[in-house]
Amino acid sequence: MYKPGEIVCDYKIIEFMSQGGFSQIYKAYDPNGQLVILKFPDVSLLGDLATYERFRREVTIGQKLNHPAIPRVITFKEGSDCVLLALDYIEGKSLRTYISENAPLPLDKVLSLSDQLTEVIEYLHSNKVYHRDLKPENIIVGPDEKIHILDFGSALLEGSRRVTWRWGSNAFGTPDYMAPEQIQGKRGDSRTDVYALGMIVFEMLTGTLPFHGDNALSVMNQHLTAVPVSPRKLQPSVPPGIEAVVLKSIRRDPEKRYQSASAFRYDLQHYAELDLSQFQLEPEPSASGMLTDRQIWLRSILIFFAFLGVAALLVLVVYLMHHR
Structure with a gap:
């Protein structure tokens, strides 16, 4: 890790x-002397070609995009002693901090931020780019309350070949916001980003998320099997139309979600005019699809020991690299 002043x-x-x-x-x-954001590939992973290719893909995506809510790629340096990506610095606070300080947000704020978010995601999708890791930590709210989306490290450019991280799987994202198809290891598409957007809007409205657990696996299992709690149960002031739109955006089956960010955006803008009888509730999952607490616990233990093994292997790799 680099030190201040270095x-x-x-x-x-x-x-x-x-x-x-x-x-x-x-x-x-x-x-x-200009402020910038610098991104360096994790030194412990530089030996992995797939990881490096993902870093290069982020560069390609950043150079392809041109939108005021997406930091501009300034330069990409690639050499034997220097690999980095420099981006415009964005002033502001993360949406995570903004939610923590203000949640539940007033409806007008939720609608303003949601409209900006869905507009940017529309732009990404029109350029065949899928973010796949939307979460409040990756969103900056500027002093003017304009939003900016960061971190395209997990983004997918349509048509790019699949690369697999040798230490893990193809499931990218953050458990609280991951769509079921991501959890199942699929690459994801526009509907995957819609799901994450729906979770973010849910959190802005209520100050919390629909699924909670003691560990990541428990939360991921709920995304696959559980029915989300009603936003109006948590925050009665949420209008019924907004609730219907949000719950549709986080349906387990991507075919039953909004098929695009633009459709999601349109219904949020016109929530008061919607025919709510056309919105189906998420059905209760069948018992055969549920995992027991014991199964969740056993999987958690397996994942814990798997991570320990990976960590030990990474330490060994770094040690050998520095003691050749």
């Missing part, structure tokens, strides 16, 4: 910002 590839590190799934993110000054 010069790396001609950039002066200001502070560490976050650790992504495949990269480390810093706030820094460029050689001209």
Whole structure:
């Protein structure tokens, strides 16, 4: 990890910002003294070609996009001693912080932020890009309350070949916001992003999420099998039309969700005019599809030991790299 004041590839590190799934993110000054965001591939994963290809894919996607809510790619450096991606710095706070400070948000704020989010996702999808890791931590709310979407490390460019991370699976995303098809290892599409958007809108409306658990596996199992709680049960002031739209966006079956961000956006804008009799409730799952608490516990134990094994292997790889 780099320290504040350290010069790396001609950039002066200001502070560490976050650790992504495949990269480390810093706030820094460029050689001209301008603030930027720097992303470095995780050094422990640089030996994995699939991980490196995902980093390169993020660069390709960033250079393809041109939208005020998406940080501009300034430069990509690739050399034997320097691999980084420099992006425009975005001033503001994460939507996670914004929700924590203000939730449940007033309806007008929810609708304003949701409209901006769905508009940006419409733009991504029109360019055949699927984010696949939408969550409040990856969304910045600026001082003017304009939103910006960050971190395209898990994004998919339609038509790109499948690459598999050798330490894991094809299931990308964050458990609280992952669509069922992602959890099942599918690549995902526009409806996958719609599901995550629905979860974010649900959280802005109520201050919480529909599914909770002691561990990631428990939450993921609920995405696959449970019926989400009614937003109006948690927050009675939520209009019935808004509730119907949000619940449709997070249906388990992607065929029964909104098929596009634009359709989701339209119904949010016109929630008061909707015929609610046309909105079906999520059916209760069959008993055969449910996992018992014991099954969830056993899977959690297996995943825990699997992660321990991976961590030990990564430590060994890093040790060998530095003691050749």
